[in-house]
Amino acid sequence: MSTPMSTSMSTPLNEGPLHEAVDRRVDQRVHRIPVDDLLPADSPRTGGEDLGHAQALAACGDPLPPIVVHRPTMRVIDGTHRLRAARLRGQRLIEVRFFDGSSEDAFVLAVESNTLHGLPLTLADRTAAAARILAAHPQWSDRAVASRTGLAAATVGALRRRTAPPDEAATHRIGQDGRVRPLSTAEGRRAAARLIAEDPGASLRAIAERTGLSPGTVRDVRRRTDDGEDPVPPRQREAERKAVPEQAPRVSAALPASGDGGPGQGLEALVRNLCQDPALRLSDAGRLLLRMFDVQVAGTRSRQQILAAVPAHRAAMVAAAADQCAAVWRDLAIRMRSRSGAEGGDT
Incomplete structure (x- = not known):
């Protein structure tokens, strides 16, 4: 394979505005490489190339704007038709920008790019792409997947319900802004109702920041409490009621549980217990701790998928990072046990 020859920094990745995350993940330096060094794309286009479109570009x-290439595999991510046009023109070299992420993220980038510019993806293409992204990134929110595929969030939600594994028990999702949010706001609504009762003059934004809710949700809680209603809508309460018996067998089967809430109790049950404590839910540091635990629970459930997703050349680095995380958790556990002993244990 020939060594890429760098050229000057050129225009942004594409003429259309791309998702901000795309710009951060793609090396903006432009290289000229032989067209014969490139492999076919892992394309979201289920119907393959449109030869007429490539011929129009060539003519x-x-x-041609630089194409985007997955450096580890040299597969085209964005620019299949531009590559075909270059070949039709008889070009030996083509300008590219490189992407160094995983194959799964390369596919997401291909979908994002083809959704935002060039020959549009069909509805069938975007739906198939969304299903694949949901399988690779089940922790992403419906809106996050929708923003990358050009579908409505409701469409992605319906697709998730049809294709999700029957034992999926996620409690949080990652949104478009990278923040982790709970799937259910029931506990946050109850916390907001208590804060409103304690301080009726508190602003919506202040309560939202303390509970992790949106100001609009806090406004709905205030309206409900003013009307003498439960702060949690009936549908949400019913979903909570149904979720309890479904989760209990999974906890006891996954980890040994004890009835006293002690160290032998299953991790999920421990975390659910901690989530009930207002002292943790209503402080920034407490909510951070609960989010850390929740991510740990999600990682425990998906351990096999995580092991399979890490490429061999990154295994040692991931192991080192995991060791460091384990050391941090161990230090925290030691300090907490010491503090519990000094304060006379649990009451």
Whole structure:
């Protein structure tokens, strides 16, 4: 394979505005490499290339914008038709920008790019792409997947319900902004109702920041409490009621549980117990701790998928990072046990 020859920094990745995360993940330096060094794309286009579109690009005579290539595999991510046009023109070299992420993220980038510019993806293409992204990134929110595929969030939600494994028990999802949010706001609503009762003059934003809810949700809680209603809507309460018996067998089967809430209790049950404590839920540091535990629970459930997703050349680095995380958790556990003993244990 020939060594890429760098050229000057050029225009942004594409003429259309791309998702902000795309710009951060793609090396903006432009290289000229032989067209024969490139492999076919792992394309979201289920129907393959549109030869007529490639011929039109080749005939226009204008310089072709750089294509995006997955450096580890040299597969085209964005620019299949531009590559075919370059070959039709008889070009030996083509300008590229490299992406160094995983194959799964390369596919997400291909979907994002083809959704935002160039020859549009069909509805069938975008739906198939969303199903694949949900399988690779089940922790992403419906809106996060929708923003990358050009579908409505409700469509992604319906697709998730049809394709999700029957034992999926996620409690949080990662949104478009990278923040982790609970799937259910029931506990946050109850906490907001208590804060409103304690301080009726508190602003919506202040209560939202303390509970992790949106100001709009806090407004709904205030309206409900003013009307003498339960702060949690009936549908949400019913979902909570149904979720309890379904989760209990999974906890006891996954980890040994004890009835006293002690160290032998299953991790999920321990975390659920901690989530009931207002002292943790209503402080920034407490909510951070609960989010850390929740991510740990999600990682425990998905351990096999995580092991399979890490490429061999990153295994040692992931192991080292896991060791460091384990050391941090161990230090925290030692300090907490010492503090519990000094304060006379649990009451």
